[in-house]
Amino acid sequence: MGRAPxxxxxxxxxxxxxxxxxxxxxxxxxxxxxxxxxxxxxRKAGLKRCGKSCRLxxxxxxxxxxxxGGFTDEEDSIILTLHSNIGSRWSVIASHLPGRTDNDVKNHxxxxxxxxxxxxxxxxxxxxxxxxxxxxxxxxSNPSAFTLATSFNKPQPDCYGNSTxxxxxxxxxxxxxSMDHMVLGYSMxxxxxxxxxxxxxTDQFSLPELFEVQENSTLQxxxxxxxSSQEISSLSPSCSLAKSYSSWNDNLFGEExxxxxxxxxxxxxxxxxxxxxxxxxxxxxxxxxCLPIYSYPTASFFDQMSDNILPPQGHxxxxxxxxx
DNA sequence: AAGTGCATCAACCGCCCTAAA
DNA sequence: TTTTAGGGCGGTTGATGCACT
Numbered sequence: 001m002g003r004a005p006x007x008x009x010x011x012x013x014x015x016x017x018x019x020x021x022x023x024x025x026x027x028x029x030x031x032x033x034x035x036x037x038x039x040x041x042x043r044k045a046g047l048k049r050c051g052k053s054c055r056l057x058x059x060x061x062x063x064x065x066x067x068x069g070g071f072t073d074e075e076d077s078i079i080l081t082l083h084s085n086i087g088s089r090w091s092v093i094a095s096h097l098p099g100r101t102d103n104d105v106k107n108h109x110x111x112x113x114x115x116x117x118x119x120x121x122x123x124x125x126x127x128x129x130x131x132x133x134x135x136x137x138x139x140x141s142n143p144s145a146f147t148l149a150t151s152f153n154k155p156q157p158d159c160y161g162n163s164t165x166x167x168x169x170x171x172x173x174x175x176x177x178s179m180d181h182m183v184l185g186y187s188m189x190x191x192x193x194x195x196x197x198x199x200x201x202t203d204q205f206s207l208p209e210l211f212e213v214q215e216n217s218t219l220q221x222x223x224x225x226x227x228s229s230q231e232i233s234s235l236s237p238s239c240s241l242a243k244s245y246s247s248w249n250d251n252l253f254g255e256e257x258x259x260x261x262x263x264x265x266x267x268x269x270x271x272x273x274x275x276x277x278x279x280x281x282x283x284x285x286x287x288x289x290c291l292p293i294y295s296y297p298t299a300s301f302f303d304q305m306s307d308n309i310l311p312p313q314g315h316x317x318x319x320x321x322x323x324x
Numbered sequence: 325a326a327g328t329g330c331a332t333c334a335a336c337c338g339c340c341c342t343a344a345a
Numbered sequence: 346t347t348t349t350a351g352g353g354c355g356g357t358t359g360a361t362g363c364a365c366t
Contacts, residue, residue, distance in 0.1 A: 016334070016360080039351060055352075056335065091354060102354070107333050110356095 013048045017057055021047060025054055026062050034058075060101045067099025071108055079105060079113060 013021075028045035035041060039051035047054065060066075071079075075097055082093045088109075090102035097105065 014336075037351075050336090051351085052337095052353095053335075059353095060334075088355065103334075106355075111332055 011048070012042075012050045012053070014050075014053070017061075021049065022057070022062060025049075025057060029058060029062075056103075060103045065099055066101065071100075071112075075100070076113060076116075079109060080117065083109065083113075 017025075024045055024047055028041070032044075034055075035044070037051075038055040041047075042049045042051055042054050045054075049057075078096055079093055082096060088106070090106045090109075094100050094102040094105045
């Protein structure tokens with residue numbers, strides 16, 4: 001049985017809203033609210049419109065807290081980052097942009113950002129994540145609080161059907177050549193933004209500090225569990241070359257849902273990244289998706305940068321600024 | 325000035341989810 | 346437990362305006 005339409009389309013007005021209709025709807029909602037029933041609202045307000053049309057008009061245009069006008073670079077950055085992580089969940093993305101609607105974000109993506117991203121990907125197949133200090137918006141070497149400031153490439157399903165996100169230089173080992181340290185992050189779930197984003201701040205999240213951990217031991221701090229290389233080699237064979245390993249657990253079930261691996265040996269990074277990916281792909285067959293969420297160079301890398309070592313080939317210059 | 329193509333964005337369509345009956 | 350109605354959402358369309366020829 002087909003679903004009954006919400007209204008008789010032959011008896012309602014369609015198409016663009018007139019200023020008079022806008023005024024009627026605005027005045028009614030400001031005076032009486034929506035009453036929790038959009039279908040009944042147009043009749044009560046005296047509008048010959050479908051309730052869904054009224055809802056859309058209010059939410060996307062008439063609402064007083066709507067932000068009109070062009071998107072800022074910061075908003076673009078947030079959209080690109082979130083879209084790379086969660087895909088076209090426009091309402092979720094819009095919820096991170098005060099005053100923007102899902103329709104706005106969707107239109108902006110389809111008309112501007114999609115093309116922008118294609119152009120970037122065409123000229124630079126690997127995408128580096130600039131690291132921005134969450135408080136000052138300046139680039140930082142502090143690995144404990146970051147804002148993702150640009151996008152990942154669109155994830156493509158792999159042979160296991162899992163979407164994996166590109167890791168810096170994961171297809172080109174030479175690009176690691178000037179990094180002594182880097183951190184590789186994975187999340188086992190698709191709820192990365194919700195999990196990592198600080199609810200009091202829409203564009204920040206915390207990463208685990210890179211704790212000093214005694215050999216063969218594990219340290220728990222700030223919700224993260226960090227293990228030494230000796231300890232983690234027993235947890236995960238692919239991590240046996242890592243310096244440390246930090247993970248966080250799902251609040252509900254206490255299961256590990258994400259981790260960061262601090263890599264140390266420049267020559268082994270590429271193999272480690274590959275083996276880590278491979279291992280997780282295999283485990284995904286049972287566990288579900290595993291998303292490598294990002295990687296970033298650690299403080300020692302920036303120390304090198306301060307000695308005017310050039311960024312790795314193929315990376316955006318802006319991703320690795322020379323520090324004072 | 326007229327015609328054409330493209331970009332933009334408001335609005336609609338139809339499906340899914342959920343709560344109430 | 347099933348059915349139904351309403352809200353929410355992502356995909357798509359079409360009107361409009363602008364740039365270019």
